[in-house]
Amino acid sequence: MSVIVQKENPVLRAISQKVAKADIPSKHIQDVIAKMHAALKTQIDGVALAAPQIGYSIRIFVISPNILENKPLVFINPKIIKKSRKKAWLDEGCLSIRPWYGKTHRSVKATVEAYDENGKKFTYGGADLLAQIFQHEVDHLDGILFSDHAKEMREYFPEKKL
Ligand SMILES: [Zn+2]
Secondary structure, three states: OOOOOOOOHHHHHHHOOOOOOOOOOHHHHHHHHHHHHHHHHHHOOOOOHHHHHHHEEOOOOOOOOOOHHHHOOOOEEEEEEEEOOOOEEEEEEEEOOOOOOEEEEEEEEEEEEOOOHHHHHHHEEEHHHHHHHHHHHHHHHHOOOOOHOEEEEEOOOOOOOO
């Protein structure tokens, strides 16, 4: 079982490596994706997880099926290609910064381009929580944590964390 690393771990500050398209079907990448889903499932308040959060410095994040009932749940080499100019201050937490919680200023809509677990390219647009997830998770792949730019940081327990 993979452990979710906490904020002192340098892997969270690295710029994650792109996955070569030809490597997407490989056992290594498919195993990482399976481990990410398994690790996320252990967190009752978890909504999404980036690969560095279980120690892999590669550009993948997954979303909980509790948030998106249908696919896509796996985003490989994700790129935010569109963000709304409109932003809002949103409550935010992170599975790697327990038990802290704060407010972040995020675009309320965002569109991501990525590969799925079969190597198929897709784009997906989301609003509200989904847009927040996209921005939070792509930040993870660039070594950025929400606490770097959040205000009103405080210890807090339940609810959703990314
Ligand atoms: Zn996080």
